[in-house]
Amino acid sequence: MxxxxxxxxxxxxxxxxxxxxxxxxxxxxxxxxxxxxxxxxxxxxxxxxxxxxxxxxxxxxxxxxxxxxxxxxxxxxxxxxxxxxxxxxxxxxxxxxxxxxxxxxxxxxxxxxxxxxxxxxxxxxxxxxxxxxxxxxxxxxxxxxxKNPYNVLLDDFEDELTVKKADEFFEKVKKDLVPFAKKVLDIENKEILKAKEKLNMKFDIQKQKELAYELSRIMGFDFNMGVLKESEHPFTTNMNNKDVRFTTHYYENDVFSSFYSITHEVGHAIYEAQISDEVDNTKVLAGGSTMGIHEAQSRFTENVITKHKAFMKTVVRLLEKYFDLKLTENEAYLLVNEVKKQYIRTEADELTYPIHVLIRYEIEKEIFSDLESVVDVEYIKNLWNDMYEKYLGIRPRNDSEGILQDSHWSAGLFGYFPSYAIGSAYASQMYEALTKVVDVNKALENEDFTEINKFLKEKIHKYGASKGPSFLIKSVSGEDFNPDYYINYLKDKFSKIYGIKE
Amino acid sequence: MxxxxxxxxxxxxxxxxxxxxxxxxxxxxxxxxxxxxxxxxxxxxxxxxxxxxxxxxxxxxxxxxxxxxxxxxxxxxxxxxxxxxxxxxxxxxxxxxxxxxxxxxxxxxxxxxxxxxxxxxxxxxxxxxxxxxxxxxxxxxxxxxxKNPYNVLLDDFEDELTVKKADEFFEKVKKDLVPFAKKVLDIENKEILKAKEKLNMKFDIQKQKELAYELSRIMGFDFNMGVLKESEHPFTTNMNNKDVRFTTHYYENDVFSSFYSITHEVGHAIYEAQISDEVDNTKVLAGGSTMGIHEAQSRFTENVITKHKAFMKTVVRLLEKYFDLKLTENEAYLLVNEVKKQYIRTEADELTYPIHVLIRYEIEKEIFSDLESVVDVEYIKNLWNDMYEKYLGIRPRNDSEGILQDSHWSAGLFGYFPSYAIGSAYASQMYEALTKVVDVNKALENEDFTEINKFLKEKIHKYGASKGPSFLIKSVSGEDFNPDYYINYLKDKFSKIYGIKE
Structure with missing residues (x-):
C-alpha cells in the first residue's frame, strides 16, 4: 500500500x-x-x-x-x-x-x-x-x-476572513444600511397592515407538512436523497451527498415561519446534494465550503429567490391550495418582505438581518481583540442592549430576547456570526451573476428551478469544500467579493417596497 | 486500575x-x-x-x-x-x-x-x-x-435449544395442533362472518396513529423512554433501557393489523424498558434474554392479554372512539380470534401461528443439517409452497405472500423462527402463573396493566440477559418448561370459540 x-x-x-x-x-x-x-x-x-x-x-x-x-x-x-x-x-x-x-x-x-x-x-x-x-x-x-487574536476565530468559519476585511464590510453596513433601515422602520405601510389581517387564522399542521414537501420538491430537492423532519430549531445536516437531511418547525398561527425555514434549509440541502461524487468520495473535502458560502446558498434561496416578486405566483397558489387563503401576489410580496423592529435575529427580515449580525460582530471583536483582559459578562449584556437601541431603535425587554437568544455562544461558537451576514452578501453577488445567464423571472413563474440549480452546481456546489470562498465567488461572478452588490440590492428592493426615493 | x-x-x-x-x-x-x-x-x-x-x-x-x-x-x-x-x-x-x-x-x-x-x-x-x-x-x-450443525443456529437465539428438543416440541405441534387446526379451519362461523361485514370500511391512518399511542400508553409504555415510528416490517430495538424504539405499519382497510402489531411490539418494548439499571449498566448483559423469552413477552401481550375476553371492553371503546365503529364485546372477541387460512405468518391467528413456524423450522433444519450441499433456492421456494399446502391447506399464489414474506432470512437470521413458537409456549406457562397472583380479568377490565407489568418485571424483565430461559421460566412459574400448557391453552380457547367438543 x-x-x-x-x-x-x-x-x-x-x-x-x-x-x-x-x-x-x-x-x-x-x-x-x-x-x-x-x-x-x-x-x-x-x-x-x-x-x-x-x-x-x-x-x-x-x-x-x-x-x-x-x-x-x-x-x-x-x-x-x-x-x-x-x-x-x-x-x-x-x-x-x-x-x-x-x-x-x-x-x-x-x-x-x-x-x-x-x-x-x-x-x-x-x-x-x-x-x-x-x-x-x-x-x-x-x-x-x-495581528488580531479574533482573526483565528473568524478564520475557523470563513477561510481568510480577518478583522480588517470584516471591518470594511461592517463599516458599509453601518454607514449605508443602518440609516436606510431606520428610515424604513419609521414608515407605516398600510397595505401591509391590511394584508396582515388575512393571516389571522389557523394553519392546519398536517397541511403545512404537505406544503413543505411540495415546496421542497418545487425547489428541486429530491427525496431519494434525504429526509425532512421536525425539530426545535430548523437545521440541515448531511451524512454524505446522497443523504442530506433538514428540518423545520410548524406553528399553527404562522404559516410563513415554516415556509421560509423550508426555503432556507433547502438551500443548504441542495448545496450538499449537488457536491460532485469525486469530491464527496474524498470524505475530507465532502460537505460544503465555509459557513459563509453555506449561508450564501440558504439565504439566497430563502430571501433572494423565494421572496422574489416572480415567486409570489407560487406562494399565492400554495396558500390557496392548502389553506384556501386568498392573497394577491402583491399582498404576498409585501407580507413576506415586511421590515420590522424585531428583537430576535432568526426572525428578522432581510434588511435588518445584517444589523443583528453587526451587533454580535462588534461585541465579539471587543472581547477577543485582547487576550489578557478578563471578560465582564455583565458589561457584555449591557453592551448588547445598548447596541440594539443604537442600531435598531429597540431595547430588549428581557435577557431571553436579548443576549440569551442565540445558542452559539453557549456552544463556544465565536467567530461564527459574521459568516451569516457575509453569506447574505455573497448571495446578492451570486444573484447578479445568475441574472446574466438565466431568465430568473421566467424560471420562477414556471416553478422550474432546473436552470438555477444547474448554475449553482456548476459554479459553486460541485466543488464542495475543495475550494475556498475567494475561488468560489470568482467562479460564480467573475469578480472578487464586492459587498456593494448587497448594499445596492437591499436598498433598491426595499426602496421600492416602501416607496423611498433616494 | x-x-x-x-x-x-x-x-x-x-x-x-x-x-x-x-x-x-x-x-x-x-x-x-x-x-x-x-x-x-x-x-x-x-x-x-x-x-x-x-x-x-x-x-x-x-x-x-x-x-x-x-x-x-x-x-x-x-x-x-x-x-x-x-x-x-x-x-x-x-x-x-x-x-x-x-x-x-x-x-x-x-x-x-x-x-x-x-x-x-x-x-x-x-x-x-x-x-x-x-x-x-x-x-x-x-x-x-x-451433533447437528443447525444446533449452532438454534442456540444463537435460544440458549441450550437443540434440534432434539425442538423436534420434541414441534412433534407435539404436528401431532396435536395440526389436526385440531384443520378441524377449526373447516368450520364456518356465521357470527364471525356477520361481524366481519362491519369491518368493511376505511380506517383513517392519522386516527390509527393516535390510537396506536393511546393503546401503547394503556399497556404501560412510557414515551419518555422511547419512540414509535413506521416501518415496512414492525420491530422493536433498543439503545439501552431508557431508549426503546418500536414500529408498526398502518393499512387503511385493516385496523387490527396495526392494533396487534402495537400490542406485540409493546410487549418487547416494556420488557426492554423494565430491565434493571444494575443489569443495563453492565452493557454486556443489557437487553432481553433469549429470543424465545423475548417473543414470550410480545406474544403474551399480543395474544394472551390483548385478545383476552376481558380486554374486549377496551377494543370496543377504542374502535368507537377513533372510527365510530360499533362492535359488541363478543363480536370483537370473535373477530380478533378468528382462525383463518392465512398465507402471512405475522397476520396469522394464535392457533395456526405455530404451524407457520413449524414450516420454517423444517425448511431450516433441512438446509443446515448438511453443511456440504449447495443450497438450491428454487427448490426451497417450492418446498415452502408444498408445506403450506400440506399443513395449512393453502398454496401461496405468489412469492411475496410465500417465501418473500419475512425479512429474517434476508437479515441472516436463521435459527430465529423456532423461538417464536417456543416463546408462545412460554407465554402460556407465564399466563398460568400470572392468574394465580393477579386478577387478570379485573386488571384488563380496568385498563390497568400495573400489576401485570410489575409481575413480569419481578419474575423476568429485571434480569435482562443476566439469566437464561430455564432460570426465567422457573422464576415465573415455579416449574420447568412444559409445552402442554400451550397445547391445552390453545385447544381450550379455540374449542370454546368454535364450539368443538373433544
Whole structure:
C-alpha cells in the first residue's frame, strides 16, 4: 500500500465516526425521547474520543507529513493540506485534557443556557459564558495568531476572513444600511397592515407538512436523497451527498415561519446534494465550503429567490391550495418582505438581518481583540442592549430576547456570526451573476428551478469544500467579493417596497 | 486500575459501537432515503470492523482470561463468562474480513429483499439468499458444532435449544395442533362472518396513529423512554433501557393489523424498558434474554392479554372512539380470534401461528443439517409452497405472500423462527402463573396493566440477559418448561370459540 492509500484508511475510519456522530445528533434533535438524552451524550463522548485518537497520534502524523505531495492529484493534495490544517495546526496544539474538559463544559453549558433562556435568568448562565470565553482566549494563545487574536476565530468559519476585511464590510453596513433601515422602520405601510389581517387564522399542521414537501420538491430537492423532519430549531445536516437531511418547525398561527425555514434549509440541502461524487468520495473535502458560502446558498434561496416578486405566483397558489387563503401576489410580496423592529435575529427580515449580525460582530471583536483582559459578562449584556437601541431603535425587554437568544455562544461558537451576514452578501453577488445567464423571472413563474440549480452546481456546489470562498465567488461572478452588490440590492428592493426615493 | 475496571473500558467502547450500529439500522429501516442506503451500509461495515477489533485481540483476550473470577460480583462473573462465550467462543472464530463482508452483504440484501417483496420478484433476491445461506454454513464450520450443525443456529437465539428438543416440541405441534387446526379451519362461523361485514370500511391512518399511542400508553409504555415510528416490517430495538424504539405499519382497510402489531411490539418494548439499571449498566448483559423469552413477552401481550375476553371492553371503546365503529364485546372477541387460512405468518391467528413456524423450522433444519450441499433456492421456494399446502391447506399464489414474506432470512437470521413458537409456549406457562397472583380479568377490565407489568418485571424483565430461559421460566412459574400448557391453552380457547367438543 502506498502512503496515500494508507492515509485513506484513516480517512475511512474518520468518516464512519463522522457519519455515526452526525446521525446521533440528528436523532437527538429530531426524535430521541427525553430519558434517552444522557445515553446518547455518553455514546457521543466515547465516539468523539475514539475519533480524536484515530487521527491525533504520531503514526498518522508521520504518515501525513512524509507524503510526497508532488506525486499527488490536485484533490489529494488538498486533502493532505486540509488534514494538516484541521488536525495538526488546530486541534493538536491544544492539550488533550484541556480540550476534553472544554467539551464537557460545553455540553453542560448548553443545558444551562436553555434553562437560562426559558426562565429569563442570565445570572445562572454568566459563569459558563465567562469560562467559555476565557477558555477560548486560552486556546487562541495555544494556537497562535496573526495581528488580531479574533482573526483565528473568524478564520475557523470563513477561510481568510480577518478583522480588517470584516471591518470594511461592517463599516458599509453601518454607514449605508443602518440609516436606510431606520428610515424604513419609521414608515407605516398600510397595505401591509391590511394584508396582515388575512393571516389571522389557523394553519392546519398536517397541511403545512404537505406544503413543505411540495415546496421542497418545487425547489428541486429530491427525496431519494434525504429526509425532512421536525425539530426545535430548523437545521440541515448531511451524512454524505446522497443523504442530506433538514428540518423545520410548524406553528399553527404562522404559516410563513415554516415556509421560509423550508426555503432556507433547502438551500443548504441542495448545496450538499449537488457536491460532485469525486469530491464527496474524498470524505475530507465532502460537505460544503465555509459557513459563509453555506449561508450564501440558504439565504439566497430563502430571501433572494423565494421572496422574489416572480415567486409570489407560487406562494399565492400554495396558500390557496392548502389553506384556501386568498392573497394577491402583491399582498404576498409585501407580507413576506415586511421590515420590522424585531428583537430576535432568526426572525428578522432581510434588511435588518445584517444589523443583528453587526451587533454580535462588534461585541465579539471587543472581547477577543485582547487576550489578557478578563471578560465582564455583565458589561457584555449591557453592551448588547445598548447596541440594539443604537442600531435598531429597540431595547430588549428581557435577557431571553436579548443576549440569551442565540445558542452559539453557549456552544463556544465565536467567530461564527459574521459568516451569516457575509453569506447574505455573497448571495446578492451570486444573484447578479445568475441574472446574466438565466431568465430568473421566467424560471420562477414556471416553478422550474432546473436552470438555477444547474448554475449553482456548476459554479459553486460541485466543488464542495475543495475550494475556498475567494475561488468560489470568482467562479460564480467573475469578480472578487464586492459587498456593494448587497448594499445596492437591499436598498433598491426595499426602496421600492416602501416607496423611498433616494 | 484493576483488571475488571480495564475490562469495563473495553465494554464502554463496545457499547458505543453497539449504540451507533443500532441507530444506523433503526435509521435504515424507518426513514433513510433510497439513495442513502449504500452510504449507511459502508459506515456499518467500517464500524462493525472497528467493533470487532476492539474485542478480538490478544490484549483483550489475555485480560479477559486472566481475571480472577472469585474476586468478582455475581453480575461481573456473568459479564466475563458472557464475553468469553460471545467473543472468543463465537465471533473470533470467524476471520474478520469475512465477518465484515458478510455484514455489508446483509445490509445490501435488506434493500433487495424489500424490492423483491414489493415487486413479487424472487429472482433478484435469489443470489443474495443463496450467498447468505452459504456464508452461514461456512461460519458454522468455523465455529464448530455438536451433533447437528443447525444446533449452532438454534442456540444463537435460544440458549441450550437443540434440534432434539425442538423436534420434541414441534412433534407435539404436528401431532396435536395440526389436526385440531384443520378441524377449526373447516368450520364456518356465521357470527364471525356477520361481524366481519362491519369491518368493511376505511380506517383513517392519522386516527390509527393516535390510537396506536393511546393503546401503547394503556399497556404501560412510557414515551419518555422511547419512540414509535413506521416501518415496512414492525420491530422493536433498543439503545439501552431508557431508549426503546418500536414500529408498526398502518393499512387503511385493516385496523387490527396495526392494533396487534402495537400490542406485540409493546410487549418487547416494556420488557426492554423494565430491565434493571444494575443489569443495563453492565452493557454486556443489557437487553432481553433469549429470543424465545423475548417473543414470550410480545406474544403474551399480543395474544394472551390483548385478545383476552376481558380486554374486549377496551377494543370496543377504542374502535368507537377513533372510527365510530360499533362492535359488541363478543363480536370483537370473535373477530380478533378468528382462525383463518392465512398465507402471512405475522397476520396469522394464535392457533395456526405455530404451524407457520413449524414450516420454517423444517425448511431450516433441512438446509443446515448438511453443511456440504449447495443450497438450491428454487427448490426451497417450492418446498415452502408444498408445506403450506400440506399443513395449512393453502398454496401461496405468489412469492411475496410465500417465501418473500419475512425479512429474517434476508437479515441472516436463521435459527430465529423456532423461538417464536417456543416463546408462545412460554407465554402460556407465564399466563398460568400470572392468574394465580393477579386478577387478570379485573386488571384488563380496568385498563390497568400495573400489576401485570410489575409481575413480569419481578419474575423476568429485571434480569435482562443476566439469566437464561430455564432460570426465567422457573422464576415465573415455579416449574420447568412444559409445552402442554400451550397445547391445552390453545385447544381450550379455540374449542370454546368454535364450539368443538373433544
Amino acid at each position: 502506498d502512503k496515500m492509500e494508507k492515509l485513506k484508511e484513516y480517512i475511512k475510519v474518520d468518516a464512519a465516526y463522522n457519519h455515526a456522530l452526525a446521525l446521533l445528533s440528528w436523532d437527538l434533535e429530531t426524535e430521541a425521547a427525553k430519558n434517552s438524552v444522557s445515553g446518547i451524550s455518553e455514546t457521543i463522548e466515547v465516539l468523539s474520543s475514539l475519533q480524536y485518537k484515530n487521527l491525533v497520534n504520531d503514526e498518522f502524523k508521520n504518515l501525513l507529513y512524509s507524503i510526497d505531495e508532488n506525486s499527488l492529484s490536485e484533490l489529494d493534495k488538498k486533502v493532505v493540506s486540509e488534514l494538516k490544517k484541521s488536525v495538526f495546526e488546530k486541534l493538536s496544539k491544544i492539550p488533550e485534557k484541556k480540550y476534553s474538559k472544554y467539551n464537557s463544559l460545553l455540553s453542560e453549558s448548553q443545558a444551562v443556557w436553555e434553562e437560562a433562556k426559558n426562565t429569563n435568568n442570565y445570572e445562572i448562565f454568566k459563569p459558563y459564558l465567562k469560562e467559555i470565553i476565557m477558555t477560548t482566549k486560552e486556546f487562541i494563545k495555544y494556537r497562535g495568531y496573526n | 484493576d483488571k475488571m475496571e480495564k475490562l469495563k473500558e473495553y465494554i464502554k467502547v463496545d457499547a458505543a459501537y453497539n449504540h451507533a450500529l443500532a441507530l444506523l439500522s433503526w435509521d435504515l429501516e424507518t426513514e433513510a432515503a433510497k439513495n442513502s442506503v449504500s452510504g449507511i451500509s459502508e459506515t456499518i461495515e467500517v464500524l462493525s470492523s472497528l467493533q470487532y477489533k476492539n474485542l478480538v485481540n490478544d490484549e483483550f483476550k489475555n485480560l479477559l482470561y486472566s481475571i480472577d473470577e472469585n474476586s468478582l460480583s455475581e453480575l461481573d462473573k456473568k459479564v466475563v463468562s458472557e464475553l468469553k462465550k460471545s467473543v472468543f467462543e463465537k465471533l473470533s472464530k470467524i476471520p474478520e474480513k469475512k465477518y465484515s463482508k458478510y455484514n455489508s452483504l446483509l445490509s445490501e440484501s435488506q434493500a433487495v429483499w424489500e424490492e423483491a417483496k414489493n415487486t413479487n420478484n424472487y429472482e433478484i433476491f435469489k443470489p443474495y439468499l443463496k450467498e447468505i445461506i452459504m456464508t452461514t454454513k461456512e461460519f458454522i464450520k468455523y465455529r464448530g458444532y455438536n
